[in-house]
Amino acid sequence: MDGSTPISFMPSCPAVPAGAPIACDRCPTRAASLCRLLDRRDLERLFPHGPRVQLCRAGTMLFRQGEPVQSVFILKSGWIATYKLFENGQRQIIRFALPGDLLGFEGSEAAGMTCSAEAITDVALCRIRHSLFFRVCTASPQLAMSYAGTLTREVLSAWNHLGAVGQQPALGRVANLLLDLHRRVTALEALPDSAPHGVHDGIRDGIMDDIAVPAVHLPISQIHIADATGLTSVHVCRTLKQMRAMDLLDFQKGRLVLLDPDRLAEIAQLDPDRPVGALPPPAPWAVA
Amino acid sequence: MDGSTPISFMPSCPAVPAGAPIACDRCPTRAASLCRLLDRRDLERLFPHGPRVQLCRAGTMLFRQGEPVQSVFILKSGWIATYKLFENGQRQIIRFALPGDLLGFEGSEAAGMTCSAEAITDVALCRIRHSLFFRVCTASPQLAMSYAGTLTREVLSAWNHLGAVGQQPALGRVANLLLDLHRRVTALEALPDSAPHGVHDGIRDGIMDDIAVPAVHLPISQIHIADATGLTSVHVCRTLKQMRAMDLLDFQKGRLVLLDPDRLAEIAQLDPDRPVGALPPPAPWAVA
DNA sequence: CGAAGCCTTGATAGCGGTCAATGTTTGTGG
DNA sequence: CCACAAACATTGACCGCTATCAAGGCTTCG
Numbered sequence: 001m002d003g004s005t006p007i008s009f010m011p012s013c014p015a016v017p018a019g020a021p022i023a024c025d026r027c028p029t030r031a032a033s034l035c036r037l038l039d040r041r042d043l044e045r046l047f048p049h050g051p052r053v054q055l056c057r058a059g060t061m062l063f064r065q066g067e068p069v070q071s072v073f074i075l076k077s078g079w080i081a082t083y084k085l086f087e088n089g090q091r092q093i094i095r096f097a098l099p100g101d102l103l104g105f106e107g108s109e110a111a112g113m114t115c116s117a118e119a120i121t122d123v124a125l126c127r128i129r130h131s132l133f134f135r136v137c138t139a140s141p142q143l144a145m146s147y148a149g150t151l152t153r154e155v156l157s158a159w160n161h162l163g164a165v166g167q168q169p170a171l172g173r174v175a176n177l178l179l180d181l182h183r184r185v186t187a188l189e190a191l192p193d194s195a196p197h198g199v200h201d202g203i204r205d206g207i208m209d210d211i212a213v214p215a216v217h218l219p220i221s222q223i224h225i226a227d228a229t230g231l232t233s234v235h236v237c238r239t240l241k242q243m244r245a246m247d248l249l250d251f252q253k254g255r256l257v258l259l260d261p262d263r264l265a266e267i268a269q270l271d272p273d274r275p276v277g278a279l280p281p282p283a284p285w286a287v288a
Numbered sequence: 289m290d291g292s293t294p295i296s297f298m299p300s301c302p303a304v305p306a307g308a309p310i311a312c313d314r315c316p317t318r319a320a321s322l323c324r325l326l327d328r329r330d331l332e333r334l335f336p337h338g339p340r341v342q343l344c345r346a347g348t349m350l351f352r353q354g355e356p357v358q359s360v361f362i363l364k365s366g367w368i369a370t371y372k373l374f375e376n377g378q379r380q381i382i383r384f385a386l387p388g389d390l391l392g393f394e395g396s397e398a399a400g401m402t403c404s405a406e407a408i409t410d411v412a413l414c415r416i417r418h419s420l421f422f423r424v425c426t427a428s429p430q431l432a433m434s435y436a437g438t439l440t441r442e443v444l445s446a447w448n449h450l451g452a453v454g455q456q457p458a459l460g461r462v463a464n465l466l467l468d469l470h471r472r473v474t475a476l477e478a479l480p481d482s483a484p485h486g487v488h489d490g491i492r493d494g495i496m497d498d499i500a501v502p503a504v505h506l507p508i509s510q511i512h513i514a515d516a517t518g519l520t521s522v523h524v525c526r527t528l529k530q531m532r533a534m535d536l537l538d539f540q541k542g543r544l545v546l547l548d549p550d551r552l553a554e555i556a557q558l559d560p561d562r563p564v565g566a567l568p569p570p571a572p573w574a575v576a
Numbered sequence: 577c578g579a580a581g582c583c584t585t586g587a588t589a590g591c592g593g594t595c596a597a598t599g600t601t602t603g604t605g606g
Numbered sequence: 607c608c609a610c611a612a613a614c615a616t617t618g619a620c621c622g623c624t625a626t627c628a629a630g631g632c633t634t635c636g
Contacts, residue, residue, distance in 0.1 A: 084451040086557055092451040105440055106447070111560035114444055137433060144432035145425060152393055152440035156402055158446040159394070163372040163380040165454045166518030170624075221582065230454030234625055237584060251635095252583095269374055272399035385581055426590090458592070509614065525616060540615095 037147040053124045060197055060227075062103065062117040062125075069112060071103035071127045078123030079219050082106060082115040083227065093228035095157065096120070096220070102150050104130070121219045160271045165230045170239045170271070175268035178218075178249060182256055185216045215257045315323035341412045350405040352390065352412075357400060360421045366411030367507050370403040371392060371515065381516035383445065384408070384508070386472055390438050392418070409507045448559045453518045456557070460525045461517040462555035466506075466537060470544055471503045471558075503545045 001039050042143070052074055062073060065085060080097040094115050103125075107113035137144045157180075164176040183232065226233040243249050248264050250257040258264060341364055344350070349359065353373060368385040382403050385391050391413075396402035425432040445468070452464040510528065514521040531537050536552050538545040546552060 031371060040584090061445040067403050084455075086451070086455050087554075089318070090455045094447050103446070106444065108440075108444065114447065134433070137436070138429050141429040141432050142435060144429050145422070148425070148432060148439055150435045150438055151443060152396075155439060155443050155446060156394065156396065158443060158450060159382045159402065162382060162446060162450045163374070165450060166380040167372075167374050167376075167378045184471060223582075232625055233583080234626080238624090241584085245543045266375075270400045511614075520593060521593080521615080522617090526592090529616085 018141075037049055043273055044200040052126070054127055055123070056123050057121050058121050058123075060120050062119065062120045063113050064090045064116045065113055067107075067113045069107040069130055069194065070104075071107060071129055072102060072133050073102060074128070075099055075101050076124040076126060078125075079120040079226075080117050080123060080222075081120050081224065091227050092230065093224060095154070095161070096181065096228070097226075099169050099188060101226050105151070120224070138202075156271065161228075162270070164270075170229070170231055170235055171242065173231065174225060174236060174239050174243070175248070175264050176270050177228055178224060178251060178256060179258075179261075179264055179268045179270050181220075182258060185218065186214075189216075215255050217253075217254055218256050219254055293536055296315055307432075335414075335416075340414070342415055344407050344411050344413070345409050346409050346411075347378040348407045348411075349403050350407065352404045353401055355395075355397040357397060358392075360390060360416045360418060362416070363387055363389050363391060364412040364414060367408040368405055368411060369408050369508075369512065369516075370405045379515050380518065381512060383442070383449070384469065384516070386511075387476060390435075393439070404541070408512070409561045423575075427474075444559065451517075452558075458517070458519055458523055459530065460555050460557065461519065462513060462524060462527050462531070463552050464535070464558050465513060465516055466539060466544060467546075467552055467556045467558050469506055470504055470546060473506065474502075503543050506539075506542050506544050508542065538564075 016041045058078075061068070062080065075097050077099050080101075081093050082095055082097065082103065082104060083091045083093045087089050094106075097117075103117055104118075106115045137147055160176070160180070162172045168176065200267050221233075223233045225231075226236045229236070231239070240251055243251075248267070249259050308312075321364045346366075350368065351358070360453065363385050364544075364576070365387050368391060369381050369382045370383055370385065370450065371379045373379050382394075385405075391405055394403045425435055448464070448468070452461045509521075511521045513519075514524045519522070530537055531539075536546050536555070537547050
């Protein structure tokens with residue numbers, strides 16, 4: 001591969017013009033511990049010609065259920081949904097990937113990819129061939145354990161999701177999902193050099209609280225919520241209406257405002273905080 | 289720690305009398321790739337005084353939701369269920385751990401354990417302190433990647449489970465679960481030196497098939513199935529009855545017979561095969 | 577301005593939950 | 607060996623949460 005050759009593996013994915021390569025310590029978001037742990041040697045092995053970023057438009061399929069395993073992706077900006085399709089035409093959204101998250105490990109040699117991935121917004125991501133990624137991981141225990149940490153967080157998240165979908169009524173499921181997304185978006189925005197993905201308005205509401213209630217932007221529709229929670233969009237609409245009436249939260253046009261976080265947390269029964277960026281200590285070079 | 293000191297971290301867990309320590313390459317089951325990859329040096333670090341096995345009675349809690357993270361367990365024999373409890377008293381079984389499976393990574397420093405684990409049958413397991421486990425993994429990239437492989441399989445399993453619970457009706461959920469367990473038990477029994485955990489009867493049924501239909505033993509109740517699938521035990525009972533009437537499968541008193549695997553697979557829409565023991569190439573010493 | 581996609585709302589129906597009673601199995605102690 | 611209790615399985619009656627169907631409104635975009 002030549003450093004000046006633009007990568008283009010999908011028609012609707014215009015490659016970034018191969019100019020100044022975007023180094024990973026200039027990563028717009030550092031949510032993924034991977035980003036924190038990749039040292040220069042790792043980087044050189046992963047990106048022999050400098051890391052490059054691909055851009056994809058909203059709606060692009062990054063991979064499809066059943067395809068052979070090929071690449072892992074580090075999401076740099078934008079949102080991606082992974083989901084399973086069923087024969088009756090329904091789909092289950094498995095997870096929402098946010099900037100810093102890792103994708104492409106949702107398969108095995110034997111079975112191929114078990115999910116499809118679709119860009120919800122325009123996205124930018126780094127693509128790494130599986131073979132290369134695993135070779136580098138195998139050579140760097142720190143990186144391997146960082147990868148393991150990422151996987152662990154995905155498992156915990158999946159189990160939380162499973163608990164909500166399996167045992168909670170509509171109200172709890174929606175609360176669980178929105179609270180989780182809110183937490184993640186907020187954590188992203190708190191990162192030092194993050195691009196402003198969310199809208200902070202500092203709205204004050206009727207609640208007798210001395211702190212402003214911030215609104216965050218979630219680029220998802222009620223249909224996404226429905227497919228993620230195992231409900232129908234019609235019922236999600238009714239549930240959101242109910243939550244508004246209960247002064248729990250307000251979600252309209254992608255604007256989420258938590259009106260009563262405490263009561264919401266009780267309803268959602270979300271796992272306690274999993275700090276997004278705090279788990280592994282940052283590598284020495286990343287501290288500077 | 290002295291090699292002759294029996295480990296006893298739970299009242300109802302009689303420690304194995306410290307006799308000949310059970311080496312990991314004598315592992316009764318080798319489902320976990322971890323077991324395959326642990327080389328002698330790893331073993332010595334993990335078990336400075338020789339690996340030992342603890343026995344626990346059915347019903348023992350191995351860890352509880354909210355507890356601080358302490359130990360990792362490699363299950364040697366028996367079944368364990370991990371689950372989340374909700375405030376309304378319901379529980380969601382997250383997964384069934386079978387011999388060879390790894391437990392104890394279901395938490396983080398920040399949040400503690402996010403699940404509880406209870407022995408369904410009498411079990412035997414190796415306990416490893418977290419700090420030690422991660423130290424050894426960090427020192428051995430192969431082991432770290434093996435750990436990552438285990439985590440990946442857990443993620444894929446969780447996502448499959450999530451898809452079933454989120455989008456499939458009762459029939460599909462039960463089919464999905466039983467098919468998955470059947471596959472795993474069968475894979476275990478196929479291992480060279482596995483203890484006979486299942487009952488092979490080679491029953492021939494009305495189906496015009498030239499191979500006998502084997503029955504496997506699943507040590508779970510309809511209540512377990514209900515808690516895992518997000519149904520009630522009453523409805524699981526009805527669903528099993530229906531499946532019997534449809535000549536799909538027969539599950540009674542822990543005896544599972546698949547009568548029509550093809551139709552079942554279609555109903556379950558389970559992910560394609562994830563070979564349990566086949567993923568990582570066995571370490572050289574394990575081949576002998 | 578028309579089309580497409582999403583949101584909203586109402587009416588109706590069904591899957592699966594709840595409640596309750598009974599049967600079956602297993603284990604324990606007399 | 608029997609009595610009894612506990613846990614699980616089974617069945618029926620009834621109900622509620624959520625799906626389905628359908629129609630109309632709102633935005634966005636070409």
